[in-house]
Amino acid sequence: MDRVPRLAPGSEAWVMQWFKSSYSGADDGDHDCVEVAVTPKTIHVRDSKHTDGDRLTVTREEWTAFLGSRLAWAHG
DSSP, X not given: OOOXXXXXXXXXSEEOOXXXXXXXXXXXXXXXXXXXEEOSSEEEEEETTOTTSOEEEEEHHHHHHHHXXXXXXXXX
8 A cells, every 4th residue: 555645636735545554453343443644744543434534633743752652651
C-alpha cells in the first residue's frame, strides 16, 4: 500500500491514504482498531468501523510523544 501522501489533482488538499496496523487482525468487524493517515505536517486518526465519523488530528510532534508514552508504558 502506498503510504506517501499526495495532493489531490488540481487542489491543495491532501488525499488521505488510510492504513491500520498489521496487528489489528481480520476485517471481520470483531476487532477494535483505528486507522491512521499521514500528511506532511499532521497525523489523522479515525475509527476503522466508523470511517465517516469524527477524526482526531495531531501534529507530528504530538503523535511522536503519544507513541513514545505507549512504548514506555509497554516496557515499563
